Amino acid sequence: MAIKIDTVIIDSEETSRELIANYLETVDDVNIIQQFKDILAAQDYIIENRPPLVIVDITKKTNISLDVISKLTTLVKNIKIIVLSYETESDIVIKALRAGAREFLVKPLIEKDFIAAVQKMKDLILGNINDTTKCKVITTFSNKGGIGKTSIAVNLAMEIANITKEKVALVDLNMQMGDITTFLNLDPSFDTSYVINNLDRIDETFLLTTLEQYNKTSLYVLADPPDIEQAEIITSEDITTLINILRNVFSYIVIDTTSSFDAKTITALDNSDLILLVSIINLPSIRNCQRCFDLFKKLGYSKDKIKLIINRYMEADDIKIEDVEEVLDHKVFFKIPNNYYTIINSINKGIPICDASPNSNICKSFKQLGALLSDNYSYNNKTSKPQNQREQGFKFLNLFNRNKGDN
Ligand SMILES: Nc1ncnc2c1ncn2[C@@H]1O[C@H](COP(=O)(O)OP(=O)(O)OP(=O)(O)O)[C@@H](O)[C@H]1O
Ligand SMILES: [Mg+2]
Structure with a gap:
C-alpha cells in the first residue's frame, strides 16, 4: 500500500482552503489531516502530529507566520512547508525561504504550479529525489x-x-x-x-x-x-x-x-x-x-x-x-x-x-x-509590471530596421 503524506492546510480564507483541498485531490497519496484558519492555532497540532507537509498562507500576520515557520522547521525534522502569499515583495520571499519554507507560491494560485510544487515536496518526502x-x-x-x-x-x-x-x-x-x-x-x-x-x-x-x-x-x-x-x-x-x-x-x-x-x-x-x-x-x-x-x-x-x-x-x-x-x-x-x-x-x-x-x-x-x-520560488506567477507609456514611432526601431540588412 502506498504511503500517505499527511498534510495540513493553513489559510484564513475558506474559499482558498477549499481550492487547495481540491487541487490536492488530484495528487496521489496526499492526505489532508487538518485545516486551520490561523497558524498560531495550528502550531501545537503540527509539533505534536509532525505532518511531513504543511501548506500555509502568510499574507496576513506575515511576521508571526514567519516566526512560527522558523520554529516548526527547527522542531519538526524533515517537515516541508509550502508558503503562499498575495505579497510578491522579494523581502518576504527571502524571509520565508530563510525561515525554512521550501517553496514560495504567489497567490492567486496557478493550479499547475501548485501541483508541481506539491509533487516536488512529495518526491522529497518519499526520497524519490534528494536535494x-x-x-x-x-x-x-x-x-x-x-x-x-x-x-x-x-x-x-x-x-x-x-x-x-x-x-x-x-x-x-x-x-x-x-x-x-x-x-x-x-x-x-x-x-x-x-x-x-x-x-x-x-x-x-x-x-x-x-x-x-x-x-x-x-x-x-x-x-x-x-x-x-x-x-x-x-x-x-x-x-x-x-x-x-x-x-x-x-x-x-x-x-x-x-x-x-x-x-x-x-x-x-x-x-x-x-x-x-x-x-x-x-x-x-x-x-x-x-x-x-x-x-x-x-x-x-x-x-x-x-x-x-x-x-x-x-x-x-x-x-x-x-x-x-x-x-x-x-x-x-x-x-x-x-x-x-x-x-x-x-x-x-x-x-x-x-x-x-x-x-x-x-x-x-x-x-x-x-x-x-x-528553485524555491515560483517566478512564473510573477507578472511583470506594465512598462511606462511612451510616444510611438521612436527612432531606435527605425534605426534598427534600417540596419537590419547589414548583418
Ligand atoms: N549595474 C551596473 N551599473 C554600473 N556599472 C556597472 C554595472 N554592472 C557592471 N558595471 C561596471 O562594468 C564594468 C564591467 O563589469 P564586469 O567586469 O562585471 O563585466 P564583464 O562582462 O564580466 O567584463 P569582461 O568581459 O571584461 O569579463 C565594471 O567596472 C563595473 O563597475
Ligand atoms: Mg568578466
Missing part, C-alpha cells in the same frame, strides 16, 4: 566584453547561497583572465585545472575542500587556472565532466564566461539549464544580442533556456524596454539598475555588493534576482 539531484546550472554570457557578466555571476551566486543556504558553486571559465577571485578578494589554493587533473580522486569531500568556501557561507568558488599551459590543456569534454561532477554535490552552479563563442564557452552553455544573456541598452549591444539569439537558435536552445538581463538600466534611457523586446523578439527577464559607484566600491573592496552597500538599489536588485532564480 542535490535538482542542481540548476546558470551561466552568464554576452559576446561583448565589460557588460557586467562577472558582476552578475558573483552577486547572483552569493544571493542564491544566502537565500537558499544550499551549496552554490561559482565557476570562472575566463581561462587565465578571470575576475572572480578579485571581485571576492580570494587567493584560492586550487583551480579548475587541479580538479580536472584529479578526476579519479573526486568525491564530495574533495570538492568541498578544493573549491574555496567564501567567508563561511554556502558559496564555493572554483577559479580559473592562472597559467596559460594549464588553461590550454583543458578541453571541452573536461568542461562537461567538471559540470557533471559539480552537479552531484552542489544545488546550484553559476558559471561566468568569456565574451567569445569558443568551444569551452559553448560547452558550458550546452550544459546549462539557464543562460543569462546580459546586455546594456545601446545599439551595438542589442545587435550583438541578436547575433547571440541567432546562434542559440542554431544550437537548438529553447527560448525558455535564455533569460535576457538588461544591465545598467536607466529609466530615462531613450531606448525603451519594449523596443528591445520587439527587436530581439524576446522578453526582458530582469533589469539591473545603473549604479557605477556601488559596483566599483564593491569590486574595489573585494566583497559582494550586499556586504558593501546593503541599502543600495543594486543590492535589492540582486536579492530579487537571486529569489527569482532559486
Whole structure:
C-alpha cells in the first residue's frame, strides 16, 4: 500500500482552503489531516502530529507566520512547508525561504504550479529525489566584453547561497583572465585545472575542500587556472565532466564566461539549464544580442533556456524596454539598475555588493534576482509590471530596421 503524506492546510480564507483541498485531490497519496484558519492555532497540532507537509498562507500576520515557520522547521525534522502569499515583495520571499519554507507560491494560485510544487515536496518526502539531484546550472554570457557578466555571476551566486543556504558553486571559465577571485578578494589554493587533473580522486569531500568556501557561507568558488599551459590543456569534454561532477554535490552552479563563442564557452552553455544573456541598452549591444539569439537558435536552445538581463538600466534611457523586446523578439527577464559607484566600491573592496552597500538599489536588485532564480520560488506567477507609456514611432526601431540588412 502506498504511503500517505499527511498534510495540513493553513489559510484564513475558506474559499482558498477549499481550492487547495481540491487541487490536492488530484495528487496521489496526499492526505489532508487538518485545516486551520490561523497558524498560531495550528502550531501545537503540527509539533505534536509532525505532518511531513504543511501548506500555509502568510499574507496576513506575515511576521508571526514567519516566526512560527522558523520554529516548526527547527522542531519538526524533515517537515516541508509550502508558503503562499498575495505579497510578491522579494523581502518576504527571502524571509520565508530563510525561515525554512521550501517553496514560495504567489497567490492567486496557478493550479499547475501548485501541483508541481506539491509533487516536488512529495518526491522529497518519499526520497524519490534528494536535494542535490535538482542542481540548476546558470551561466552568464554576452559576446561583448565589460557588460557586467562577472558582476552578475558573483552577486547572483552569493544571493542564491544566502537565500537558499544550499551549496552554490561559482565557476570562472575566463581561462587565465578571470575576475572572480578579485571581485571576492580570494587567493584560492586550487583551480579548475587541479580538479580536472584529479578526476579519479573526486568525491564530495574533495570538492568541498578544493573549491574555496567564501567567508563561511554556502558559496564555493572554483577559479580559473592562472597559467596559460594549464588553461590550454583543458578541453571541452573536461568542461562537461567538471559540470557533471559539480552537479552531484552542489544545488546550484553559476558559471561566468568569456565574451567569445569558443568551444569551452559553448560547452558550458550546452550544459546549462539557464543562460543569462546580459546586455546594456545601446545599439551595438542589442545587435550583438541578436547575433547571440541567432546562434542559440542554431544550437537548438529553447527560448525558455535564455533569460535576457538588461544591465545598467536607466529609466530615462531613450531606448525603451519594449523596443528591445520587439527587436530581439524576446522578453526582458530582469533589469539591473545603473549604479557605477556601488559596483566599483564593491569590486574595489573585494566583497559582494550586499556586504558593501546593503541599502543600495543594486543590492535589492540582486536579492530579487537571486529569489527569482532559486528553485524555491515560483517566478512564473510573477507578472511583470506594465512598462511606462511612451510616444510611438521612436527612432531606435527605425534605426534598427534600417540596419537590419547589414548583418
Ligand atoms: N549595474 C551596473 N551599473 C554600473 N556599472 C556597472 C554595472 N554592472 C557592471 N558595471 C561596471 O562594468 C564594468 C564591467 O563589469 P564586469 O567586469 O562585471 O563585466 P564583464 O562582462 O564580466 O567584463 P569582461 O568581459 O571584461 O569579463 C565594471 O567596472 C563595473 O563597475
Ligand atoms: Mg568578466
